[in-house]
Amino acid sequence: MDLVDIPENPVPSGAVTGAITTSDRFTLRFARWRPTTRKGLGTVCVFTGRAEFIEKYFETIGELRDRGFSVAALDWRGQGGSQRLLKNPRKGHIDDFSQFDRDLAAFMEKVVLPDCTPPYFALAHSMGGNILLRNSRRAPAWFERQVLSAPMLELAGRRASSPYVHGLAEILGLIGLGNSYVPGGSSTAASVRPFKGNVLTLDPGRFHRNNDIIDAEPGLGLGSATIGWLWAAGEAMREVMHPDFAPRVRVPTLMVAAGDDRVVSTRAIESLAFRMKIGSHIVIPAARHEILMERDSIREQFWAAFDAFVPGSPVFG
Template identity: 30%
Template sequence: MEIINENEYEEVMNDTVAPYLAARRRELYVPGADYPFRNENKRITGKIHMLQYLADDPKGVIVISHGFTESAVKYDEVTYYFLKEGYHVYIPEHCGHGRSYRLTADPSLVHIDTWRRYIRDFLKACRYIKKAYPDLPLDLFAHSMGGAIGGIAAAWEPQWFHKVILSSPMIRPLTGNVPWPAATGIAVEKCILGKEEEYVAGQKPYDGSGAFETSSATSRPRYERYKKLRAEKKELQTWSPSYGWLLASAEMSWYLRLYAWKKYTAPMLLVQAQTEDLVSVRALKNFAGRINREGKTVCDYIHMIGTKHEIYGSRGKTLEKYWRYIFNFLEDDREK
């Protein structure tokens, strides 16, 4: 397949991709999971915002689980490639992101009360998709935080998914200069003290800052496009985690590494970036290795040279290779 060239990226995205997507897009709202979670007296539910894109001659359905502080529109180029290859695409936005419901009034803060809300909401969206297309295989494409959410969803309902693609999944997040045990301990303490909606120390509200050089992408026009969209739309300005989110990320990590790997039945592709500042590479390798040694399925592990955390935000031959891996995997019917 043909990847959009950096030198003409804006022109192609505006003149070709945007109208192509608009002609196939529908905006949906799906009720979130009705579940008491941690506080039965505070039963918060809301609506999940989801974009639907319909391929001309579908052979399957892709559900995308986006990453931390991301939104559905960040995946316009990704969606375009899937559509061109014959897949319907659905992108539900996780709680606290995009136009989905939020648990805090601060548009910059990513907050969640329990990690189970993410999973149950995502599975509610997947149930809607499967009901709409019962005869088409459902494949999962999940990035970063979305890789943790999608990875657990695929463990809870393994029979729902035909293939699972995890791109830089958050099997265990990195916590900068603070050791992982200390960071999780601080999160637990803050939540016990009722400070779960506070910004994690050192984090701040959205201020329009950020630079390509320190970003998770290697393609400047791809990075700049979303930075511009974020500046224009308040619902895209999610920026920093709360202590509640930090605790949820730790609990998702524990579940993935202790239990989820045992439950998968769908073939899995896990793609690791060469330069990784946000998730633990060691955790990725251990996770894939455990599945291949002791699990019920196979996990193809790919180390992508010349990439950073947002592998889909790469350029040129590297991006072509990334998509070649993905589509070859989707069309391979191997079983363990």
């Protein structure tokens, strides 16, 4: 699928797009760009969260290019313009997060390392942050540094993150219901729900812009998660929150948490950061889950933290 271009969200100039195949033969969509300046500071790889797609980050990609970075992005399997896992393309499904690890490896080996300028940095949101953290223990590391926006370490709320919910998802999967929507779930794309009452952002313009992308290309939309996804996500979150995990992270990491996050647990982000040897965090007050889709005043705080952490950004001169 080509990148979707709409007046409110034009494709950044100079895009190179294509498809790659993973080791288990899934097809993934990717895109990459050169910087708009001559600085040549390396490459930032952008990794989306659940139900997201490359087009949603065009604004962010432009801001990275203006800083002097090349940018590369992909759609995880099962979402965006990549191959879906079930016959119903609206179901957000995965059997195990190790499948996402294969996506990351294919992307790095077939797109980033051959065609993008080092050094390599990562910018990941939510589910993407979990995937990057879990892969940050490998040697050699893929990235020099990584910035994680509201990483998915635990779900918000005691009920959502309880062992009971995880155990129930496992039982339902074992009796053949893993491909079913979570209770109350539907095929309605998360991005096209009303702005009023949403838990993602306080910015109506960016919220509606993302809706318009789905309106222009419904194939990008993804509905609720499946029971199988919920179980797999629970396993991945347990892994990163295990007491032995934090000291083994090899990539310097900045986690940016949202002060009013109702999707993932900000407390879990703070807890993990305190246990990491080469990790830190900040909390942006009042921000909701999608920090990079937030109001300008909130996004400015994110970029100030990014610029202070990633070598070559404006604060480094």
